[in-house]
């Protein structure tokens with residue numbers, strides 16, 4: 001996969017390739033990352049990439065021409081039709097379905113803006129999708145771009161080991177993750193749930209699915225609303241809630 005990032009801070013974006021899963025993907029040539037800096041495409045002596053907003057107001061706006069040239073340079077290294085994605089609070093909220101969609105591409109361009117905003121004509125003419133990580137404002141799109149890169153690259157074949165990849169798939173079957181524990185067995189007066197010490201893999205898998213269902217119900221009911229739980233899952237969820245004194249099904 002090839003990802004091209006348009007950013008005024010290529011050194012910041014490049015850090016995502018220095019560590020962990022993404023770093024290993026680059027080492028194993030499963031991923032290549034290219035950064036294009038609009039400042040390199042500014043044609044004036046001051047290498048200007050921003051200017052004051054029409055209509056007045058605080059701050060500066062990212063200029064069209066140098067940024068559009070950087071985007072076109074980025075697209076030149078990708079198959080025709082590769083999407084240009086702008087990271088911004090105005091975008092659709094990025095989720096695992098999007099990550100899987102992008103993981104199926106040969107590559108894409110990520111536009112990480114700065115200043116108070118990006119000239120709207122860039123969005124209109126050069127951007128295919130706007131994506132947000134949530135309802136908050138960052139100082140720039142780079143950190144959001146790095147998060148998208150990480151979420152997508154870990155889905156590429158061969159990047160994660162088989163076990164981790166299987167876990168990733170099972171985890172993102174639309175539910176939150178189950179709790180994790182490691183040594184020591186007793187810490188801060190808290191013990192590891194006995195089932196995890198039992199060696200009974202079927203019981204452990206059942207417990208983990210029950211915890212994932214229960215956590216999703218309590219913390220992200222919106223996730224559960226998107227799922228059509230089967231009979232066993234509803235039974236597990238009911239068990240979880242009964243154990244907490246909040247049964248799903250009313251007795252009698």
Ligand code: 9WO
Nearest residue numbers: 087088113114115117132133137138139140144
């Ligand atoms: C800034 C802003 C401030 C208040 C309300 C809406 C806003 N949109 C933007 C914006 O799009 N800014 C551009 C990108 C240029 C300035 C820095 N940028 C940015 C991206 N800030 N925050 C994000 C972002 C990206 C993805 N998910 C959450 C936030």
